[in-house]
Amino acid sequence: MSFLFILPSTSYAQSTDIEMAKYYYEQGDFEKAKLYYDKIYNERPSTSIFIDYLNTLIELKEYKKAEKITKKQIKNEKLGAFYKVKLGELYEIQGLKNKSEKYYNDLIDDFGKKNNPSEFNLLANEFVKLLKYDLAIKTLKKCDKIHSNSNNSLFIANLYGQKGDHEQMVDSYLNQIDKNPRDINRVKAFLPRSINFEEDEIKVDYLKKSLLKKVQKNPENESFYDLLIWMFQQNGDFKSAFVQVKAFDKRTKSKGEKVHNFAQLCMSNKKYDLAVKAYDYVINTENEINYFTISSKQSILTALQRKIFSNANYTKKDLRNLKNRYLKTLDEIKAIDDKAPIIEGLAYLEGFYIHNIDTAELLYTQLLTYPGMTPKRIALNKIRLGDIYMLKNEIWDASLLYMQVEKKFKHDIIGSQAKFKNAKLYYYSGDFEWSQNQLEGLKASTSKLIANDAIDLSLLITDNYNMDTTVINMMQFAQADLLIFQNKLEQASLKLDSINERDPGHSLSDEILFKRYEIAFKKQNFEKAKKYLEVIRISYPQDILADNAIFKLAQLEENQLNNPKAAFVLYEKLMFDYPGSLFVVEARKRYRKYAETLPKQEKLIKGIK
Numbered sequence: 001m002s003f004l005f006i007l008p009s010t011s012y013a014q015s016t017d018i019e020m021a022k023y024y025y026e027q028g029d030f031e032k033a034k035l036y037y038d039k040i041y042n043e044r045p046s047t048s049i050f051i052d053y054l055n056t057l058i059e060l061k062e063y064k065k066a067e068k069i070t071k072k073q074i075k076n077e078k079l080g081a082f083y084k085v086k087l088g089e090l091y092e093i094q095g096l097k098n099k100s101e102k103y104y105n106d107l108i109d110d111f112g113k114k115n116n117p118s119e120f121n122l123l124a125n126e127f128v129k130l131l132k133y134d135l136a137i138k139t140l141k142k143c144d145k146i147h148s149n150s151n152n153s154l155f156i157a158n159l160y161g162q163k164g165d166h167e168q169m170v171d172s173y174l175n176q177i178d179k180n181p182r183d184i185n186r187v188k189a190f191l192p193r194s195i196n197f198e199e200d201e202i203k204v205d206y207l208k209k210s211l212l213k214k215v216q217k218n219p220e221n222e223s224f225y226d227l228l229i230w231m232f233q234q235n236g237d238f239k240s241a242f243v244q245v246k247a248f249d250k251r252t253k254s255k256g257e258k259v260h261n262f263a264q265l266c267m268s269n270k271k272y273d274l275a276v277k278a279y280d281y282v283i284n285t286e287n288e289i290n291y292f293t294i295s296s297k298q299s300i301l302t303a304l305q306r307k308i309f310s311n312a313n314y315t316k317k318d319l320r321n322l323k324n325r326y327l328k329t330l331d332e333i334k335a336i337d338d339k340a341p342i343i344e345g346l347a348y349l350e351g352f353y354i355h356n357i358d359t360a361e362l363l364y365t366q367l368l369t370y371p372g373m374t375p376k377r378i379a380l381n382k383i384r385l386g387d388i389y390m391l392k393n394e395i396w397d398a399s400l401l402y403m404q405v406e407k408k409f410k411h412d413i414i415g416s417q418a419k420f421k422n423a424k425l426y427y428y429s430g431d432f433e434w435s436q437n438q439l440e441g442l443k444a445s446t447s448k449l450i451a452n453d454a455i456d457l458s459l460l461i462t463d464n465y466n467m468d469t470t471v472i473n474m475m476q477f478a479q480a481d482l483l484i485f486q487n488k489l490e491q492a493s494l495k496l497d498s499i500n501e502r503d504p505g506h507s508l509s510d511e512i513l514f515k516r517y518e519i520a521f522k523k524q525n526f527e528k529a530k531k532y533l534e535v536i537r538i539s540y541p542q543d544i545l546a547d548n549a550i551f552k553l554a555q556l557e558e559n560q561l562n563n564p565k566a567a568f569v570l571y572e573k574l575m576f577d578y579p580g581s582l583f584v585v586e587a588r589k590r591y592r593k594y595a596e597t598l599p600k601q602e603k604l605i606k607g608i609k
Contacts, residue, residue, distance in 0.1 A: 018049075025052055030059045041069065045076070054086070063094050081119065085126040104132070108139050117143055117150040124155075133163035153179070154186055161194030166203045169194055170210050174224075178214070181223035188230055197234040198592075204235055222252060229262070238271050242278060256282035256292040263299065272307035276300055297329050298341050305345065309353070311559050312524060319354050337372045344381065351388050355487060361388045379405045379414050386421060390428075391486050399425050416445045420454055427457060428482040430475045432465045452582055459544060464507050473499050477508050480515060489519045510540040514549065526560040547581035550574045558590065568594040 021036035037053040057066040073083040091100035120143035127136035137159050140152040157172030173187045195203045211228040225248040232241035249258040263278035279300035282292055308314040326346040343363055351360025364385040382401045389398035402422040409415035423438035442454035465474045480495035496512050513532045520529035536549035554570035557563040571591040
């Protein structure tokens with residue numbers, strides 16, 4: 001029975017000793033900590049106790065004893081790379097550099113066929129922890145030499161990157177692709193860890209030259225083409241990427257697939273000129289009609305449309321030429337299913353830019369009964385047709401269509417979009433309270449864009465609608481807003497004028513200035529549009545539209561007025577003065593893009609990385 005009582009008390013005593021040892025260790029009283037660790041280590045030589053005991057001995061400069069317990073751990077755990085490397089580290093701490101280097105190299109030399117690849121990896125990882133990349137690389141190279149089933153090339157390349165030897169890193173990655181082309185996606189994942197494609201010009205240049213050599217030397221290895229194109233895209237050099245992707249497409253006889261995919265990438269990066277060229281290439285170089293040819297004929301119309309409208313500098317001639325291309329493409333494509341997206345684009349062009357409203361209404365109405373249309377596409381076209389009714393001032397016909405879509409897609413983003421359209425319709429018609437009720441349910445929409453639009457419209461109504469004082473002003477403002485949507489710009493201006501004449505200095509002043517900017521922008525009077533935004537920026541810096549005005553002003557300077565320096569300053573102001581703005585993320589992207597073009601000295605002055 002006495003044994004049963006002795007065991008718990010021994011365990012308790014040991015636990016207390018550990019707590020005391022740790023207490024003194026953490027307090028830096030290593031002499032007292034050692035008294036406890038001397039006792040504990042003999043009874044319980046675990047890794048955690050060993051580490052604290054070893055560090056205690058090192059602090060007390062008792063190196064002989066430290067070496068003794070380390071060698072004991074090595075003997076007890078023959079495969080423990082951790083303890084083996086700790087011994088070399090102990091030599092280093094004593095300033096025995098030559099001894100530690102010889103020990104580390106002897107340690108690697110002692111590893112052989114008796115050690116499996118995982119043991120080599122454990123040793124390499126211990127060297128990495130000490131930032132001894134050359135030793136880790138030597139270990140892994142020996143492993144690959146001894147074990148034919150081992151392949152540490154990517155790990156080795158990554159280590160070259162960590163030690164700053166980018167040429168060896170690139171060479172190692174490319175050699176691995178030479179051996180195993182399927183590793184390309186892993187290489188793509190690793191490279192950005194060591195190369196900043198926007199700033200590391202020397203590294204990017206070496207990668208480019210090395211890849212071009214590989215492409216010429218190994219034309220059968222498609223992964224080198226793929227990686228070269230990917231590199232140009234990372235670097236923002238889409239023109240060079242286009243040259244390579246065409247060559248890649250021809251060599252692999254891909255029938256336009258690779259160029260078509262590249263065109264789609266250009267679209268998502270707003271490189272509309274290149275997207276048009278890429279789609280044209282697919283259309284003109286492939287004799288047989290295949291999926292990529294038909295898709296390119298459809299997509300090039302969207303690319304041309306975005307190219308024309310992105311800067312808002314289009315002319316009536318541009319619109320006519322685009323319409324003619326739509327009509328020509330409709331003649332060329334025979335399958336009914338393939339015609340639908342083209343008719344959708346044409347209807348949008350006719351209704352919202354050329355302002356042939358009746359033609360747009362006819363096209364959208366036809367699309368609602370078009371064969372093979374999915375319920376979602378029918379719903380989208382219903383929303384567009386509702387917008388056309390709004391342009392024609394047939395408000396309640398529009399409302400009916402919006403409600404049909406909302407009811408059918410109640411828990412879908414498209415349903416939220418229709419609900420917002422309907423809420424705005426009631427705002428246009430002056431039923432602000434009903435509009436507010438609808439907007440409340442949209443503020444938590446899964447679509448951030450719809451939620452933000454709902455919040456903005458709700459705040460506009462809340463801040464400016466009051467039954468006792470400003471109901472007339474708000475009614476006329478909403479009517480002017482509808483007239484702008486309907487492209488009746490002169491009538492909208494007169495409505496806004498009447499508010500100012502009746503009630504100068506009212507709460508809608510900054511909103512009216514913003515609407516005047518929208519009117520001037522639609523008329524392509526960009527200098528006048530700029531003046532309205534400047535007034536908001538200077539006179540209403542604390543109001544809700546201030547950050548919106550600065551962002552629009554920056555876009556105006558960059559895209560329409562061709563003044564990137566002014567845009568750069570405005571993006572910077574938005575980032576620092578309005579950090580909570582919804583536009584900060586996009587402003588930061590544009591800011592960085594311009595910052596890349598600055599001379600190095602100017603970057604240093606501005607503190608731009």
